[in-house]
Amino acid sequence: DTAVSQTPKYLVTQMGNDKSIKCEQNLGHDTMYWYKQDSKKFLKIMFSYNNKELIINETVPNRFSPKSPDKAHLNLHINSLELGDSAVYFCASSRTGGRTEAFFGQGTRLTVV
């Protein structure tokens, strides 16, 4: 069983489109994150959710919005996609925030053309 699963694994889309990336964890964790990894491999935190409540909203464009229908899911919706949004997006979860290990999904490689 995959602990943290993301779909899709690859996403190619045109500028201006709206897309969503889904994330599910079956670990019973309370905290979920979204990270963006650019071509320089830097892992930038975008959002974190604790028990369905957004607790930290990074200074990312408001075209990005996290949506959590329940504790096990944290989806990322992106409006009006731009070329600079091309990156690998990782979902992760942890039992209790930053003091317990984080488990990462396999990543979604987003390419905006």
Added chain:
Amino acid sequence: QQPVQSPQAVILREGEDAVINCSSSKALYSVHWYRQKHGEAPVFLMILLKGGEQKGHEKISASFNEKKQQSSLYLTASQLSYSGTYFCGTEIDGNKLVFGAGTILRVKS
């Protein structure tokens, strides 16, 4: 706010040792270490909590000096499988795990 890692990259021959450092300008409550291989997700190696402990994982160990706000990852007798990018992560603002820029480790035969 993210931790600072050094060196940026290191090349080793099999059997050699390496040290990767991580430091923060803020008080640290925990330090995480992850390894990411090309095209894969980061994988957890170990976590060190406030208390200055040292942990080991096979031939990989780490130390945490909370007074100096530093952690070091030690890789001994490196193997080809150790190649990848190593990230340290720190908890800030209570519930936020942020990562350093990563250290690329390449082990050659």
